[in-house]
Amino acid sequence: MGSGQVTDWQGKNVTVAGLGVSGIPAAKVLHGLGAKVTVVNDGDDARTRAQAAELEALGIAVRLGDGATLPEGTELVVTAPGWKPDKPLFTAAREAGVDIWGDVELAWRxxxxxxxxxxxVTGTNGKTTTVQMLAEILKAAGLRTAAVGNIGVSLLDAVLGEELYDVLAVELSSYQLHWAPSLRAHSAAVLNLAPDHLDWHGSMEAYAADKGRIYEGNRVACVYNVADKATEDLVREADVEEGCRAIGFTLGAPAPSQLGVVDGILVDRAFVENRQKSAQELAEVSDVNPPAPHNIANALAAAALARAFGVPPKAVRDGLRAFTPDAHRIAHVADVAGVSYVDDSKATNTHAAEASLAAYESIVWIAGGLAKGAVFEELVAKSAGHLRAAVLMGADRALIREALARHAPEVPVVDLDRTDTGAMLAAVQEAQRLARPGDTVLLAPACASMDMFANYNQRGDAFAEAVRELGAGA
Known part of the structure; x- marks a missing residue:
């Protein structure tokens, strides 16, 4: 199975790796196309057995508790994005000369x-927000679109469904890009690059290379972050179509072929007639919700992609005004006794937390959880000037505590030696004790949540609930 479209799936032996949000739809689609599908999965519990029974009723073979062995006669492997590249199943597939595709590659084909x-759109942080902003801008231009990929609608549903689209706003993770070798976007953006998922990719270089795949074969624009040289380097290394342009976004005044900010206005010096001498006003900073610096950067990236697709300036403004951020992304929960409480539970890595901490002057920081191989030195060094105090909890809180001791020794730290869900109420009570009127108590954990919570949503909900309890007692 080379790089061309596969038109005849009848009787093809396809192994789907992983029962989950991408594996089950992939198995059903391939079975519907006439492929002979076998699903393999590491886990074997009540939930996976129920999922397996549903697939087996359709005539799809399922092997639970055996995700390491390549089924005999496999001609193609389609994997869930989270499966690590070094798994024995993939080693066996590579040795047998069998292609490995992710769900994105399958949808593309x-x-x-x-x-x-x-x-x-990809990047360590801001992907979902940027894709949602982009979809709103495209809709405001009267285009039929949807936010798809690592968000919302599955790509398989989008490409195979009844609905006809003019353009798709696609969020892609580094995992998905790793398994999508033939993807060729109209235009693409890498928002930023910071160490994340290194336990999966093996190194920062491998992680960056997978992110950079998003630029391969771009037709119109490769959008990069002027403040993050690594993203520009990825554009330079990409093999793009003739005439494709590098377009930067910056929070400062833009140079030609960039979008930026001048006197509170988002302006475009890339998609205008005379970019040496003129700029096009797109929207006001106040049209961006919330107007925190990293969110303005997201808006500029979304605007750049929309403008690359030919969207008029008015649609950029109208789309940004229509956008509302998801829960747990710098969400203001309440003000209690002159202190603002903000839920940014979605800040699951150091880069996201750094952006969040930069948005407020004086912060009591609630942090900790699963570090996923991250280090916190740079985050603490850059953010120390904003910290009134810190309250730490979760499995890897010691790493943050040590970084605070080194780079912000004057900042008071409360170390909650707890990983139970009730720790959040204790953390919020400690933060209230440490905060002064005018401060912000900020949940920006810089860590994943799974040591204590099902996901970052549940963690954010626990924070909001704890704040409401404070308010009730105030």
Whole structure:
């Protein structure tokens, strides 16, 4: 199975790796196309057995508790994005000369001849927000679109469903890009690059290379972050179509071929007639919700992709005004006794937490959880000037405590030696004790949540609930 479209799936032996949000739809789609599908999965519990029974009723073979062995006769492996590249199943597939695709690659190959072009977004942080902003801008221009990929609608549903789209706003993770070798976007953006998922990729270089795949074969624009040289380096290294342009976004005044900010206005010096001498006003900073610096950067990246697709300036403004951020992303919960409480539970890595901490002057910081191999030295060194105090909890809190001791020794630290869910109420009570009127108590954990909570949503909900208890007692 080379790089061309696969038109005849009848009787093809396809192994789907992983029962989950991408594996089950992939198995059903391939079975529907006539492929002979076997699903393999590491886990074997009540939930996976119920999922397996549903697939087996359709005539799909399922092997639970055996995700390491390549089934005999496999001609293609389609994997869930989270499976690590060094798994024995993939080693066996590579040795047998069998291609390995992710769900994104499968969706890309199954597109029809008149399929909607993709405007693609990746980066360590801000992907979902940027894709949602982009979708709103495209809708404001009267285009049929959807936010798809690592968010919302599955890509398989989008490319195979009844609905016809003019263009798709596609969020892609580094995992998905790793397994999508033939993806070619209309235009794409890498928002930023910071160490994340290094336990999966093996090194920062491998992580960056997977992010950079999003630029391969771009037709119109490779959008990069002027403040993050690594993103520009990825554009330089990409093999793009003739005429594709490098377009920067910056929080400062833009140079030609950039979008930026001048006197509180988002302006475009890339997609205008005379970019040496003129700029196009797109929106006001106050049109961005919330107007924190990293969110303005997200808005500029979304605007750049939309402008690359030919969207008029008014649609950029209207789309940004229509956008509302998801829960747990710098969400203001309440003010209690002159102190503001903000939930940024979505800040699951150091880069996201750094952006969050930069948005407030004086902060009591609630942090900790699962570090996923991250280090906290740079985060604490850059943010120390904003910290009134810190309250730490979770499995890897000692790493943050040590970084605070080294780079912000004057900042009072409360170390909650707890990983139970009730620790959040204790953390919020400690933060209230340490905060002064005018301060912000900020949940920006810089860590994943799974040591204490099901996910970052549950963690954010626990924070909001604890704040409400404070308010009730105030």
């Amino acid at each position: 199954l597109r029809g001849p008149d399929a909607a072009p993709w405007l693609a």
